[in-house]
Amino acid sequence: MAANRARGQRAGLSRQDVLEAALKLVDREGLNALSMRRLGAELGVEAMTLYHHVPNKTALLDGMIEQVVAEAVPPEFGAATWRRDLSAYAHALAAALAAHPHTVPLLLSRPAVTPRNLRTLDAVVGMLHEAGFPLPRTLDVLYSLTGFVVGHAAAQAGRVDDAGIMTALDEDAYPLLVAAARAAGDDRADSRFTFALNALLSGFEAELAT
Numbered sequence: 001m002a003a004n005r006a007r008g009q010r011a012g013l014s015r016q017d018v019l020e021a022a023l024k025l026v027d028r029e030g031l032n033a034l035s036m037r038r039l040g041a042e043l044g045v046e047a048m049t050l051y052h053h054v055p056n057k058t059a060l061l062d063g064m065i066e067q068v069v070a071e072a073v074p075p076e077f078g079a080a081t082w083r084r085d086l087s088a089y090a091h092a093l094a095a096a097l098a099a100h101p102h103t104v105p106l107l108l109s110r111p112a113v114t115p116r117n118l119r120t121l122d123a124v125v126g127m128l129h130e131a132g133f134p135l136p137r138t139l140d141v142l143y144s145l146t147g148f149v150v151g152h153a154a155a156q157a158g159r160v161d162d163a164g165i166m167t168a169l170d171e172d173a174y175p176l177l178v179a180a181a182r183a184a185g186d187d188r189a190d191s192r193f194t195f196a197l198n199a200l201l202s203g204f205e206a207e208l209a210t
Helices: 002-011 015-029 036-043 057-071 082-099 101-109 115-131 135-157 162-167 175-184 189-209
Strands: none
Touching: 015 036, 015 057, 015 101, 036 057, 057 082, 057 101, 057 115, 082 101, 082 115, 082 135, 082 189, 101 135, 115 135, 135 189, 162 175
């Protein structure tokens, strides 16, 4: 135990080190594998050492979401048009969630209001407000966008072979559905995401115009 603690001290663990190790563990083995004891073993320290960096497991989970969201944050909101900024953010967040699918349930179940995440949200609100959206509407835009992206990620994480199911249906009973599925092809998830995102952004644009 003392040797583990000494190794941890020499390594100079930081909160960032702990969060990155937790995310790697969950990516590899899933959320059920995550415990303070197991994470401490991964880092070569006692579990109690981790509490110097994260006060409890709730803070650890929030920090993991923070890590995922950070991967999706562009260098500066407002550098392009609001629509391009939101589109880039949505695509980046979808990519980050696809890279860390085991964290999707966390985003569905907790707000993760860490200071870093709140600064990101504040930046998005500021960018939208400068573009002309009233302050209350900025939150509607933000929550609609993130809800869409997280919902898409959740659907992808538990995805079945939709195309295979549709094309295997009774063509006489469901002729249009089968024809549409065959015309769409085997994997249209990315194009459907882009289509739905553009429709959402166009709705925001129409709202701004009024």
